[in-house]
Amino acid sequence: MYILVIEDNPDLVANLYDYLERHGHTIDVAYDGSSGLRFAQERRYDVMVLDLMLPGMDGLDVCRHLREAGRDTPVLMLTASNRLKSKLDGLAVGADDFLFKPFALQELEARLTALVRRAQGELRQRRVLLIRRKLRLELHLLPPQFALLLQPLDDFVLRQVALLLAGP
Numbered sequence: 001m002y003i004l005v006i007e008d009n010p011d012l013v014a015n016l017y018d019y020l021e022r023h024g025h026t027i028d029v030a031y032d033g034s035s036g037l038r039f040a041q042e043r044r045y046d047v048m049v050l051d052l053m054l055p056g057m058d059g060l061d062v063c064r065h066l067r068e069a070g071r072d073t074p075v076l077m078l079t080a081s082n083r084l085k086s087k088l089d090g091l092a093v094g095a096d097d098f099l100f101k102p103f104a105l106q107e108l109e110a111r112l113t114a115l116v117r118r119a120q121g122e123l124r125q126r127r128v129l130l131i132r133r134k135l136r137l138e139l140h141l142l143p144p145q146f147a148l149l150l151q152p153l154d155d156f157v158l159r160q161v162a163l164l165l166a167g168p
Helices: 010-022 033-042 059-068 084-092 105-123 143-150 155-166
Strands: 002-006 026-030 047-051 075-079 097-100 126-132 135-141
Touching: 002 010, 002 033, 010 026, 010 105, 026 033, 033 047, 033 059, 047 059, 047 105, 059 075, 059 084, 075 084, 075 105, 084 097, 097 105
Parallel strands: 002 026, 002 047, 047 075, 075 097
Antiparallel strands: 126 135
16 A cells, blocks of 8 residues: 555654555655645555644644545544544544544554555445347446436436447
8 A cells, every 4th residue: 555644753663664564555744734735636656644643734724624635534533532523523524534542553553454445445446247139238336326327317308328439
């Protein structure tokens, strides 16, 4: 996985870096919210680890800016506060998961793997085979396109779609 870690605690960053790199992951690190936001906007990461309390711009603002910009990179938010409000605020601005400090590195990696697996699964194409009389058409559709296809269609619309896709 290509992981962006936005965390201001150098000891925690060193532990995360050592553990994740040893397990085959590539890590970029930012020590403040503004730098982290810039990294996240300039590069494509598989997943991000984002601390809630950061100097300059906090994790909530970083996550909010990313989501407003249309970035859908999965975000695992970290916090030392075990208050429910912190967790709810993070989820409300677009974080995908939450982990309270201290945590086990194995759990963090498992959560990151699950987030990436879920995000990649949403992008998998579906194979659809349309057969209508003599027309046989194979399509590879992303989930939003597949959902549109599943909406009830009358025969007229199906014939029009088949003609458009088949060409002249």
